[in-house]
Amino acid sequence: MGTYTGCIIEESLKDKTILDEFNILETREDDGVSYIVEIEDSKVEKILPKLKQSMVDEPIWYIDLKNYDYHYIIFNDKIFKVDRDYPEQYEETKEYGLKRGILEEYLPNASWAK
Secondary structure, rough: OOOOEEEHHHHHOOOHHHHHHOEEEEEEEEOOEEEEEEEEEHHHHHHHHHHHEEOOOOOOOOOEEEOEEEEEEEOOOOEEEEEEOOOHHHHHHHHHHHHHOOOOHHOHHHHHHH
């Protein structure tokens, strides 16, 4: 069975109990606390709405989860599913993040494709 991996920044969460749904692979403490997480492929569709609801309203953050084929980018009000075989699909996510005030260098882009 495959897994999705991703990064969750603690500050992006209003409900940190969502972390209990993940296997935490690594905890990093730089400017804040971030978690490198994984979850089974079979559980990812169920966790996405919960993850979105667990996020703070302001400031705007996103959480990403990816496997070899797909990349989910989760904002507090929208979820994008990108097929990693099609780098151009990252453009909509990038434009959305820019409109929400996230700096371009922090947004997913075509370089994150396969």
